Amino acid sequence: MNRLQDWMLYSAILFLHFQLLHAISCPVGWHYFDGSCFFVEFNDKTCLKAQQDCSKHGAHLAKLNSQKRIDYFKAKNVRYIWIGLHKHVSTNTWRWHNENTAATFTRWDVADEQPDNREDVCINARYLDKWHDQNGEHKSNSVCEKPVCKCRRK
Numbered sequence: 001m002n003r004l005q006d007w008m009l010y011s012a013i014l015f016l017h018f019q020l021l022h023a024i025s026c027p028v029g030w031h032y033f034d035g036s037c038f039f040v041e042f043n044d045k046t047c048l049k050a051q052q053d054c055s056k057h058g059a060h061l062a063k064l065n066s067q068k069r070i071d072y073f074k075a076k077n078v079r080y081i082w083i084g085l086h087k088h089v090s091t092n093t094w095r096w097h098n099e100n101t102a103a104t105f106t107r108w109d110v111a112d113e114q115p116d117n118r119e120d121v122c123i124n125a126r127y128l129d130k131w132h133d134q135n136g137e138h139k140s141n142s143v144c145e146k147p148v149c150k151c152r153r154k
Helices: 001-025 047-056 067-075
Strands: 029-035 036-046 080-083 086-087 093-096 122-126 130-134 139-147
Touching: 036 047, 047 080, 047 122, 047 139, 086 122
Parallel strands: 080 139
Antiparallel strands: 029 036, 036 139, 080 122, 086 093, 122 130
């Protein structure tokens, strides 16, 4: 083998090694992607119920903060989900769960004049890239997200 082939083989082994380490860090039934563990829930529920169910697992509704994440979930046939975007009332900005800065990546459905900026709002991602604010009674699927455990064993 030449140096390029050696490097490519080494890179592939290293990539698989890190993927395996991350997969081991996710609970059973969860999937590793982009630095987090994700659990797709295909049962329709209200936004509040989806948030509560994620919290029971130490997680929150997923952040779709990049096109890469949208493409990942589209490949898994995820279409309509609650996402972890909320309106910060005092600053009138949209923020992802547990973040203190305004969201810089959004996919509002401008054809439907979204967002409506209502008070009782949860964000539903239709086909993942057409975001709508919905009232709390609407039911949809959800995706929970939690960071990969970076625990050190003693």
